[in-house]
Amino acid sequence: MDFRLTDDQQALRKGVRELLERRFDRDALRAAAETPGRLDRALWRELGAAGFFALRVPEADGGVGLGLPEAVLAFEEAGRALLPGPLVATHLAAGEVAGAAEGEVVVTAPDGPLVEWLDAADVVRGDVGGARPVRSVDPLTPLHRLPGTAGAAGEGRLTAALLTAAEQLGSAARTTETAVAYARTREQFGRPIGAFQAVKHLCAGMLVRTEVARAAVYAAAVTGDPVEIAGAKLLADEAAVDCARDCLQVHGGMGFTWESDVHLHLKRAWVRARRWMPRAVAEEAEAAHLSPW
Structure with missing residues (x-):
């Protein structure tokens, strides 16, 4: 494909x-x-x-x-x-x-x-x-x-889940870019922090998560398959949350401040992960497809 x-x-x-x-x-x-x-x-x-x-x-x-x-x-x-x-x-x-x-x-x-x-x-x-x-x-x-559990059904919910996954993907890509840019300019001990192996590993992991999620989201957009959409939502949620957390780690103490935008990405990722096919629902969809019974 x-x-x-x-x-x-x-x-x-x-x-x-x-x-x-x-x-x-x-x-x-x-x-x-x-x-x-x-x-x-x-x-x-x-x-x-x-x-x-x-x-x-x-x-x-x-x-x-x-x-x-x-x-x-x-x-x-x-x-x-x-x-x-x-x-x-x-x-x-x-x-x-x-x-x-x-x-x-x-x-x-x-x-x-x-x-x-x-x-x-x-x-x-x-x-x-x-x-x-x-x-x-x-x-x-x-x-x-709400007191109940109302919500869109069928194709509407699947489309909503995929579009939410796309938003999560965009957030993951942005926090990855932000972490890399900061690692190139912030210096410790006379060197950019991006020169240190621990920071390199964090940034590399962020890139891998983002690109894996991108492949899943793009594939689900082409096929429209419900199981692939569930998988894309799982991977995109994980990428958005974990990349924001790692971006915060790269920023160190500054990442925890209100002035930094990192916390806004993390908080939005948490909320999106609970919307339009949260983790438990997506995992059930994947398990039902994989189960031989």
Whole structure:
């Protein structure tokens, strides 16, 4: 299977990255972290105008007419930038909920016992009766807890799991890049810390986890196979969490401070790992496929 990106796919990824670098740079990220629960509606509309939410909507219905692999590339960039908001739910609603494709309407949906961005959403797909706010470990993802276990089913849940895995992949790639850049410039004992074997091993392990997850996510995007999606979610969750932890280790004491962005990647990775096919569900899917009974 050839996972090399086409020229059009590379252009798509480049375009999304440039849009986010322009409209959601580090200053915007820090401002969002300081104002939990506030969603940038102007940016949401720009994403809609760029076709982010309508990527998989047929051209005949006013969408971009692309497929799941292209959506994965876009969501990978969103994860790399730590873009906040119910991106997955709004993307799934495009073409079904008026205004979602254009970014004029923010859509959220419950998944298991949690629903994100409930107060900021214009449309909620699913029953959220009895939802109560809970303190989220991630300042960029406000959460409500539901009394039941409602959530999307079938293809919708699988697509949501894969797009969430793509976000995790983007985060893992970003923390790997951040760790390597810091290791090249931070000096101890007159040498860059990247010259020390222990730090080299940390960075090498981060790269391996990220690229293994990338292969799994890209493959699942091409096949759409439920078991491959479950495997991709498992590997991407592991890569995002463990790479953020290792990035924090490379940064040392500075990594624990509020001023560092590393902790934001780790906290978002924790939250995403609990959303749209958490570990136990993905492992059950894999086990059911492997079991001869």
